[in-house]
Amino acid sequence: MKTNKVIIGSIVAIFVLVFSQIGGELVASGIHLTGISIGFCNIIAGIIYILLSYFLLNILVSKFLKTDIRILRFTVNVKWLIVAIVLPVIVKGIFLLLPGEFVSSGMDKNQIFTTLSAGIVFTGIAAGLVEEMVFRGVIMSFIRERWNTKIAILVPSVLFASVHLIGMNFSVLSCILVLVAGTMVGIMFSMIAMESDSVWNSGIVHSIWNIIIIGGGLGISEKVSEDSVMTYVLHSKSFAITGGEFGIEASVIALIGYIVVTLVAFVMIKRRTKNSLNS
Numbered sequence: 001m002k003t004n005k006v007i008i009g010s011i012v013a014i015f016v017l018v019f020s021q022i023g024g025e026l027v028a029s030g031i032h033l034t035g036i037s038i039g040f041c042n043i044i045a046g047i048i049y050i051l052l053s054y055f056l057l058n059i060l061v062s063k064f065l066k067t068d069i070r071i072l073r074f075t076v077n078v079k080w081l082i083v084a085i086v087l088p089v090i091v092k093g094i095f096l097l098l099p100g101e102f103v104s105s106g107m108d109k110n111q112i113f114t115t116l117s118a119g120i121v122f123t124g125i126a127a128g129l130v131e132e133m134v135f136r137g138v139i140m141s142f143i144r145e146r147w148n149t150k151i152a153i154l155v156p157s158v159l160f161a162s163v164h165l166i167g168m169n170f171s172v173l174s175c176i177l178v179l180v181a182g183t184m185v186g187i188m189f190s191m192i193a194m195e196s197d198s199v200w201n202s203g204i205v206h207s208i209w210n211i212i213i214i215g216g217g218l219g220i221s222e223k224v225s226e227d228s229v230m231t232y233v234l235h236s237k238s239f240a241i242t243g244g245e246f247g248i249e250a251s252v253i254a255l256i257g258y259i260v261v262t263l264v265a266f267v268m269i270k271r272r273t274k275n276s277l278n279s
Contacts (some may be wrong), residue, residue, distance in 0.1 A: 006142045009060065013138040016056045024048035024126070025035075028076075038111040046121035053130040053141055057138055073198065080192055080201040083261060087205070088212035091257045095220045095248060099235040103224050112229050119216025119227070127201075128207030135160045136189055139198035149194070157186025164246070175242040181243070183248040184258045191265035205261075213249060220248050 028045035032038055107115060135156045144152030161182025165175055189202040196202075204208035213220075217227030222242050234242055 001142060001145045003146060004058055006146045008140050010065075010139045012060055013134045014058060015017035017052055020049050020053040020056065021127075021132065023052055023075045024122075033191060034129075034154065037110070039110070039117040042114065042117040043121045049122065049126040050129055053133060057133055061138065074200050075196070075198040077196050077198075077201055077205060080196060083192075083207040083264075084205040087257050087261055088209045090221065090253055091248075092212060092218075094253050095234070096232060100220075100242070101235075103231050103233050105226065105229055105231065106147075107222065112249065115216040115229060119214065120211050124211035124215045125207045128210045129203040131160070132193070132199045132203035132206050135186065136193040136202050140190055140193070153187055153190040154183075157183045157190060159188040159190075161190055170245045172220050172241065172251075174246060177239070177244050177250045179245045181246075181255050181258070184255055184262070185249070188258045188262045188265070189264050191269070193264045197267045209254070214247075 015158055024045040027048055028041035031044060032041045036044075138154045139159070140152045143155055158179070162180045164182050165178055167177075168178075170178065189206055192205055193199050193202040216228050219225035219229070219231040220234065222234055222237065223235060223263075225231045236242060240252040243249060243254070243266075248254055
């Protein structure tokens with residue numbers, strides 16, 4: 001694949017992500033005008049976000065770039081489903097062992113449903129799956145075909161981290177922390193996708209991470225979160241522990257989790273390669 005195709009294809013893939021997200025939200029907003037609750041509209045927006053992204057990305061890959069990306073084909077491995085649950089549970093569990101207190105947001109039932117439907121379906125499942133289709137499915141595959149595996153893992157991961165800084169008025173230190181943690185989690189997702197030869201496994205890990213960590217149920221932060229039903233307010237003010245302005249996903253605790261899972265995936269890939277050479 002030529003360099004210009006890689007660049008254009010990657011830009012279009014990111015555009016598809018943004019277009020599908022906005023499209024899902026606009027359609028859901030229109031449906032809300034008919035009297036449907038915001039909570040149900042959040043679910044509709046998430047479904048549209050996923051389906052529209054998948055449809056447009058497949059057109060981009062097969063019709064315009066005329067290539068085949070195996071990693072977009074659906075397959076799920078139980079081991080990564082287990083990791084998807086264990087990783088955020090352990091990370092969140094460690095935070096709950098630190099000094100802090102539970103504070104309720106005081107939401108009523110409708111507010112709770114609205115918050116959880118957005119956090120679980122849109123921010124959790126939809127964002128996780130679509131971001132993996134774009135960054136690990138399309139962009140990583142393009143770069144891998146044009147250059148090599150190492151570049152294909154690193155570049156989309158740095159890009160993935162950088163995207164999370166758009167629109168944020170963070171301090172320099174927080175930006176550095178987000179870039180480091182975001183790149184590392186991107187590498188983790190890349191290794192999972194490569195080990196399983198499917199973006200859906202990294203998508204499941206990404207989605208369940210989003211649901212448990214930032215899904216609106218129990219938030220963990222230095223201050224009470226308006227986007228969570230309940231918040232565990234940390235007494236610690238340590239930048240490394242709290243993750244700074246971005247939150248616990250950029251903390252040292254989360255970073256260690258990313259590194260451990262990345263190493264597990266790396267060992268699996270090496271073992272599979274060795275077995276293939278010996279067979």
